Amino acid sequence: MISINKVDQLYGGTQILWGLDLEIVPGSITCIMGRNGVGKTTLLKAIMGLLPIQSGEITMEGETLNKQSAEKRAYSGIGYVPQGRDIFPMLTVEENLRIGLPVRGKRTKGTLNDNPKDIPDKIFELFPVLKDMLHRRGGDLSGGQQQQLAIGRALVLEPKVLILDEPNEGIQPNIVKQIGDVILKLNEEEGLTVILVEQKLGFARRVGKEFRLMEKGRIVAADKMENLNDTLIKQYLAV
Numbered sequence: 337m338i339s340i341n342k343v344d345q346l347y348g349g350t351q352i353l354w355g356l357d358l359e360i361v362p363g364s365i366t367c368i369m370g371r372n373g374v375g376k377t378t379l380l381k382a383i384m385g386l387l388p389i390q391s392g393e394i395t396m397e398g399e400t401l402n403k404q405s406a407e408k409r410a411y412s413g414i415g416y417v418p419q420g421r422d423i424f425p426m427l428t429v430e431e432n433l434r435i436g437l438p439v440r441g442k443r444t445k446g447t448l449n450d451n452p453k454d455i456p457d458k459i460f461e462l463f464p465v466l467k468d469m470l471h472r473r474g475g476d477l478s479g480g481q482q483q484q485l486a487i488g489r490a491l492v493l494e495p496k497v498l499i500l501d502e503p504n505e506g507i508q509p510n511i512v513k514q515i516g517d518v519i520l521k522l523n524e525e526e527g528l529t530v531i532l533v534e535q536k537l538g539f540a541r542r543v544g545k546e547f548r549l550m551e552k553g554r555i556v557a558a559d560k561m562e563n564l565n566d567t568l569i570k571q572y573l574a575v
């Protein structure tokens with residue numbers, strides 16, 4: 337599905353990712369974990385094309401993404417929910433959701449049952465609060481509601497892969513639970529592949545099927561989530 341081969345990335349003169357290799361299993365939920373500053377967000381941005389890489393290759397379904405813009409990667413079926421949500425605060429919930437529709441129309445070429453010009457009903461079934469708040473400005477929503485909006489906006493594209501960067505940061509527990517339920521539902525019912533940067537161990541264990549641990553810009557451990565043991569936690573996650 338997504339393969340990352342020997343990727344190096346630098347900010348100015350400082351190297352952040354070091355020959356990073358990562359294989360994302362199709363239909364899995366992979367948690368990328370590691371202490372602050374190990375390069376998790378940088379890795380996601382490199383996959384999305386929001387940061388240039390120095391060397392190496394990123395492929396999706398065998399096709400190289402290296403030269404593709406972030407927009408083109410969205411067309412290829414990668415949905416991205418950045419850290420800090422990044423919704424448009426002055427636009428309404430509906431306008432925020434509509435932003436993805438032109439991409440959706442082009443991507444799906446009329447293969448969907450519903451009109452590609454409409455926001456899919458599925459978004460409101462997953463996040464009913466977005467229907468209730470449709471005409472409110474994004475900036476007036478609570479942090480948790482904004483996160484649901486950011487996920488809804490990424491799902492409008494009907495992505496094959498959904499990438500989420502710490503979706504639960506600063507969010508109240510009942511919404512964290514709902515977000516986890518949505519991720520599991522999309523994965524189990526539609527086979528959506530999910531890549532998740534997650535610091536909260538409990539959430540990672542509940543939702544993740546695979547883990548990849550990072551340290552100093554490299555993947556240092558990779559296994560099924562049930563094998564994330566205390567030794568690994570102590571070595572790579574405990575602060």
Ligand SMILES: Nc1ncnc2c1ncn2[C@@H]1O[C@H](COP(=O)(O)OP(=O)(O)OP(=O)(O)O)[C@@H](O)[C@H]1O
Binds near residue numbers: 376
């Ligand atoms: N725009 C930037 N310019 C220069 N250095 C940066 C920039 N963004 C991040 N860095 C540095 O790159 C390193 C990796 O940052 P990154 O945000 O990828 O880590 P992270 O594992 O996601 O951390 P966190 O859990 O704190 O979000 C850090 O040392 C950070 O200071």
